[in-house]
Amino acid sequence: MVHASLRAIGPVEEGAVGVVRALERAVGSTGTLLFLLGARDDLSWVNARPEPERADLLAAAAPFDKDATPADPEVGVLAEVFRQLPGTVVNDHPDARFGARGRQARALLAEPLPWDDYYGRGSILERFVRARGKVLRLGADSNTVTLLHLAENRVDLPTKRRVLRHHKVLTSSGTPRIRTVTCLDDTDGILDWPGEDYFTTILQDYLHHRAARLGTVGAAHSELIEAGDLLDHAVAWMHAHFSPD
Known part of the structure; x- marks a missing residue:
């Protein structure tokens, strides 16, 4: 699973x-x-906006289409290029749409x-861990x-913050x-946390x-x-730092 910044990588043929093709060569057939x-x-x-207003506000919106809607700009240019390459498999969920290429692509996304x-x-994250996947971060x-x-x-906590979203699909x-x-x-x-994003803190703690x-x-x-290994570390970290005294 790749998280990458093209700007951090720098110029590539x-x-x-070219980055996607290099990654494909790296993982092999x-x-x-x-x-x-x-x-x-x-x-x-x-x-x-208040929940009763949302359906009316979305009435004229273009619906989410798994095969045509661009990737979220926040995930980076590389993800959108990856999505558009012929042969990329995608799943049908506006919040958790993934793209995959390679031997286990359909097994990860088809169910x-x-x-x-x-x-x-x-x-899909659970399937990814079960398949003994690795997270590759390239300047992300x-x-x-x-x-x-x-x-x-x-993580087992008495309360976690939840949200309700509306999508046109x-x-x-x-x-x-x-x-x-x-x-x-x-x-x-899932809760208020002082200072920097706790995802950053967990990653830095893991790498240390x-x-x-x-x-x-x-x-x-x-x-x-x-x-x-990262998942086990993150769950243990959350238990240690999020559990009430």
């Missing part, structure tokens, strides 16, 4: 496509690449994904480790409809105490991390 795509949503502000709590039980911001959302779902028959999603708050966090392969790709400081 063929640009973003038996490997698989996975990217979080999400979805560009120019009406995301609607979900900050139905939970509509609610899409980063928890039965999620330290708070961009999507796998840690699975840790948020697994295409159904399997091609008819648009408005659906709701309920999930842990994966934007502002656990084993990761470190190196430089282009000009980008990079890490290759065993997903299962």
Whole structure:
């Protein structure tokens, strides 16, 4: 699973496509690449409005289409280039849309994904860990480790902040409809935390105490991390720091 900053990597022959091709050569014919795509949503502000107003505000919006809607700009240019390459497999969820290429692409994405709590039980993240995946960070911001959302779902806390969102989506028959999603708050966090984003703190703690392969790709400081080990560390860290005294 790749999180990458093209700016951090620097100039590459063929640009973003060249980076994807290099990654494909690195994992080989038996490997698989996975990217979080999400979805560009120019009406995301609607979900900050009172719930009874949202359906009307979305009535004239273009519906989410897994095959056509661009990736969320916040996940970076490389993810959108990856999405558009012929042969990339994508799943149908506006908040948890992933793209995959390679041997296990369909196995990771083909099974139905939970509509609610899409980063928890039965999620693509869970399948990724079960497949003994690795997280590759190529100069990415330290708070961009999507796998840690699975840790948020697994940690046992008395309360976690949840959100309700409305999306306009295409159904399997091609008819648009408005659906709701309920999930842990994966934007502002499952609880208030002082200082920097706790995803950053967890990653830095992991890199300080656990084993990761470190190196430089282009000009980008990079890490290759065993997903299962990072997940176990994150759950333990959350238990230690989030549990009430």
